Amino acid sequence: MTITGEMLIGASAHRGNQSEFRAVDPATGEALDPVFGGGGAAEVERACALAWAAFDTFRETGLEQRAAFLETVAQNILDIGDDLITRAMAETGLPRARLEGERGRTLGQLRLFAQVVREGSWVEARIDPALPERKPLPRADIRQRHIALGPVAVFGASNFPLAFSVAGGDTASAFAAGCPVVVKGHGAHPGTSELVGRAVQAAVASCGLPEGVFSLLFGNGREIGTALVADPRIKAVGFTGSRGGGLALMGVAARRPEPIPVYAEMSSINPVFLMPAALASRAEALGKAFVGSLTMGAGQFCTNPGILLAVDGPELDRFVAAATEALGGSAASTMLTPGIHAAFDSGVAKLAGSGAVTTLARGLACSGPNQAQAAFFTATAEAFLADTELQEEVFGAASLLIRCPDVAAMTVVAERLEGQLTATLQMDAADKGAVAALIPTLERKAGRILANGWPTGVEVCHAMVHGGPFPATSDPRSTSVGTLAIRRFLRPVCYQDIPADLLPESLRDGNPQGIWRRIDGTLGQE
Ligand SMILES: NC(=O)C1=CN([C@@H]2O[C@H](COP(=O)(O)OP(=O)(O)OC[C@H]3O[C@@H](n4cnc5c(N)ncnc54)[C@H](O)[C@@H]3O)[C@@H](O)[C@H]2O)C=CC1
Numbered sequence: 001m002t003i004t005g006e007m008l009i010g011a012s013a014h015r016g017n018q019s020e021f022r023a024v025d026p027a028t029g030e031a032l033d034p035v036f037g038g039g040g041a042a043e044v045e046r047a048c049a050l051a052w053a054a055f056d057t058f059r060e061t062g063l064e065q066r067a068a069f070l071e072t073v074a075q076n077i078l079d080i081g082d083d084l085i086t087r088a089m090a091e092t093g094l095p096r097a098r099l100e101g102e103r104g105r106t107l108g109q110l111r112l113f114a115q116v117v118r119e120g121s122w123v124e125a126r127i128d129p130a131l132p133e134r135k136p137l138p139r140a141d142i143r144q145r146h147i148a149l150g151p152v153a154v155f156g157a158s159n160f161p162l163a164f165s166v167a168g169g170d171t172a173s174a175f176a177a178g179c180p181v182v183v184k185g186h187g188a189h190p191g192t193s194e195l196v197g198r199a200v201q202a203a204v205a206s207c208g209l210p211e212g213v214f215s216l217l218f219g220n221g222r223e224i225g226t227a228l229v230a231d232p233r234i235k236a237v238g239f240t241g242s243r244g245g246g247l248a249l250m251g252v253a254a255r256r257p258e259p260i261p262v263y264a265e266m267s268s269i270n271p272v273f274l275m276p277a278a279l280a281s282r283a284e285a286l287g288k289a290f291v292g293s294l295t296m297g298a299g300q301f302c303t304n305p306g307i308l309l310a311v312d313g314p315e316l317d318r319f320v321a322a323a324t325e326a327l328g329g330s331a332a333s334t335m336l337t338p339g340i341h342a343a344f345d346s347g348v349a350k351l352a353g354s355g356a357v358t359t360l361a362r363g364l365a366c367s368g369p370n371q372a373q374a375a376f377f378t379a380t381a382e383a384f385l386a387d388t389e390l391q392e393e394v395f396g397a398a399s400l401l402i403r404c405p406d407v408a409a410m411t412v413v414a415e416r417l418e419g420q421l422t423a424t425l426q427m428d429a430a431d432k433g434a435v436a437a438l439i440p441t442l443e444r445k446a447g448r449i450l451a452n453g454w455p456t457g458v459e460v461c462h463a464m465v466h467g468g469p470f471p472a473t474s475d476p477r478s479t480s481v482g483t484l485a486i487r488r489f490l491r492p493v494c495y496q497d498i499p500a501d502l503l504p505e506s507l508r509d510g511n512p513q514g515i516w517r518r519i520d521g522t523l524g525q526e
């Protein structure tokens with residue numbers, strides 16, 4: 001498939017004339033062909049008008065048709081073949097195995113949402129039949145279902161060019177809910193975005209859907225992104241990126257005459273609690289495994305273990321020795337963009353320059369452009385509590401170990417942490433009492449609590465929560481990974497005494513769709 005450098009607006013391809021840019025191979029620093037033409041207000045207007053025109057039809061597509069659409073998107077992406085992987089490798093510096101795995105996750109995500117759509121419980125149909133004889137007042141016939149919120153603006157993430165980008169989780173869950181999507185493609189991987197965008201565009205056409213179900217725009221982030229979020233026809237936003245970017249878009253959404261929800265996944269340092277018995281029994285293994293999680297993908301995961309908490313002492317020294325040795329031998333790796341690399345270097349320099357922080361280890365020296373040397377630091381709990389800047393996310397393979405005087409101090413530090421995507425417990429049976437005391441704090445701080453694993457690598461499933469209190473996300477009530485994500489793009493509508501033949505299919509007597517419904521409080525498939 002040829003990459004043309006065009007945006008995709010509904011069924012057409014369109015070259016923007018507001019700016020020109022090319023992708024950069026971060027491993028070589030070379031600009032890649034072709035030249036992309038970025039758009040502006042006119043393209044936002046056209047994409048949003050088409051999305052709005054498609055909305056009422058798309059949101060009422062049958063469950064089977066919408067599920068088949070999601071599966072067609074997945075198949076079309078797979079059919080691009082190796083061109084997709086080689087282009088993504090060139091644009092991101094990520095290795096083949098990682099990108100092939102990510103493609104599998106992306107296809108699996110789309111297919112899982114197809115199953116969810118077919119199964120239909122997301123409609124959350126409720127029927128409270130009329131009680132005409134009730135005294136002192138009769139009850140009306142009251143029925144409820146969820147409908148799609150409206151066209152959604154999705155901002156592709158730089159660090160997952162497939163799974164969190166054009167046809168990633170936000171797009172899959174919005175489509176599943178029945179929302180048209182306008183994607184603002186990330187400037188770091190425009191070719192990958194165009195390839196995937198064309199796969200989605202072809203699926204829209206072959207599934208007989210209105211063209212405005214999908215558009216892909218490129219251009220100056222601030223201008224086009226702001227115009228998109230401000231457009232009155234956009235009713236929700238999905239974003240993964242920096243705290244600054246997420247906050248800016250939240251501000252735009254809140255200042256609209258009609259404010260809309262922004263689901264932004266921003267910054268998280270993902271605390272790991274090394275509990276005393278676990279450290280005593282397996283400090284060396286933990287040290288090695290920690291470095292594996294920290295350096296995976298050059299540390300460019302929002303689930304990266306950026307802070308460790310442990311009680312100071314000889315067991316912790318054993319952990320530090322093992323981690324220091326493993327990290328000291330870790331190769332420098334290419335980061336996604338020169339900007340992300342520069343941000344990593346300046347974050348590491350800031351930590352290294354802090355009087356309260358000691359550098360424990362750095363990875364092997366860099367041998368090419370945009371490479372990052374992993375970094376491992378330590379500070380005391382007292383110093384950490386005195387300086388809120390020490391908990392700023394350094395996006396990349398950098399982590400700070402907090403030495404606590406006792407287990408109680410670990411809870412005190414945990415209480416001071418900002419909201420997180422994850423909190424990890426390395427624990428043995430003898431740690432259970434201390435962990436039980438920590439869990440209420442962790443439940444308040446994080447979206448996912450895990451034991452004896454590492455936070456990187458999120459499973460796409462029904463029970464997953466990839467979310468958490470601010471600043472991990474802008475809205476702690478939802479998740480961006482897993483099937484619960486569909487809820488973000490739905491809202492309930494109640495139908496009171498509406499004539500039977502005007503009711504939506506999901507609420508009609510006899511349950512023509514065969515979906516799960518709650519009738520007079522009882523869940524069933526009646
Ligand atoms: N939490 C996470 O999962 C991730 C965090 N990051 C953080 O973001 C930094 C920069 O990486 P990027 O991926 O480029 O993130 P970014 O937040 O700068 O950009 C993400 C997207 O939002 C748009 N955007 C950014 N600021 C905007 C604004 N003020 N108005 C309208 N649109 C705006 C950009 O054009 C881009 O499409 C990294 O160094 C890292 O700190 C990056 C990737 C993932």
Ligand SMILES: O=C(O)CCC(=O)C(=O)O
Pocket residue numbers: 157159160164240300301302303455456457458459466
């Ligand atoms: O760890 C993962 O698999 C997902 C991480 C993530 O969501 C991110 O880095 O944006």
